[in-house]
Amino acid sequence: MLLKSVLLSLAISLATAQSEVGRPCGFKIAPCPFDMKCIADNPYCPELNKCPGHCEFKNKYASCGGFTPRPHNCDKKHECQDDPRLPPNCGMACDIPGICVPKDAHFCGGFLGLACPDGLYCYDALDGCDPENGGADCGGICL
Template sequence: MKSTLIAVSFAVLAAALPQDGYGYGYVTRVTSKVSPTPRPTSTSCSITICADYINSCSMGYGGCYPACPGLPTPTFTPPPCPTTTKKPTKTTSKKPCQTICVDAVNECGIKYGGCYCSEEPFPYPKPPCPSTTKTTAKPSPTPAGPRKCGGLLGYQCNKGETCIDDPKSPCGIAVDCLGICIVEQFCGGFAGIQCKNKTDVCIDDPRDSCDPKKGGADCGGLCVPKAWTY
């Protein structure tokens, strides 16, 4: 009776196992159960870490993250440096220099110049002279006539003038005849001194005793306008 029960039990157990597909027997499959990674029972974390980093260009980066056991630690990527950097502006300070002030006058009498630093070139160009049209110089007008002097009324000459006998008069101031006023200028003599004004002529000085018409060889003369003699 017992042997019959054991055979039936094996038969039931064999029917429950899967076949190998070929009808030659049964294959027993065994699977293992994998335990999952333990996770924190709560999502809240009371521990926080803040990381502050500086890259090679002195730029700050980083951040804060929860630091409870079992939580991953984040990584922070440094920001790239700028491709172009602004060059610092060079500041040059000028040294103090001595100030020179120049008041110049060009050949036409025009004033120019001013003040400037002694270490710099003269910054004021000379102004040009105004353009002038050349005109023929007009001859000096012939004096209307000499000022009269002497005579019975005793006419006087202006300051700096001398009263001499009038070359056109038959008598001189010695006999109360009128003379003429001239600016005394010596001429003649052995040196043959010429008058400064080309329109003047040299006449014998009536005030001395030397007379070229009577053999005087070194008689001095006076310059008078030519129109006063003829």
């Protein structure tokens, strides 16, 4: 019974994490996460206190890779990576498109607790470093 409860709570938490992008907002319901904004569903009703909307990331990055007929490539200043803003998944290895990440993206977090410039947010660098498993200086990138 305990195992069923643990598995159920894990499934609910994963479903909740994956549903943040595109989840409903507006009508004074729960606000979007800190790195997202509420976008009105109807352009003729931009007043989000009176109209429905959905959550989208504040910072947009070009899509790349993935299983598409004509996969998009990044320019010379960017590299295609799994999207670190999404919950852990198999990413481009499972044909989920990645994003074009700037090659000169700022480092954040880590042992020094470095902050991102205004308007950017710190995400796990997806480098295999695990702070829960011996990685005392795991950092991230600012996106």
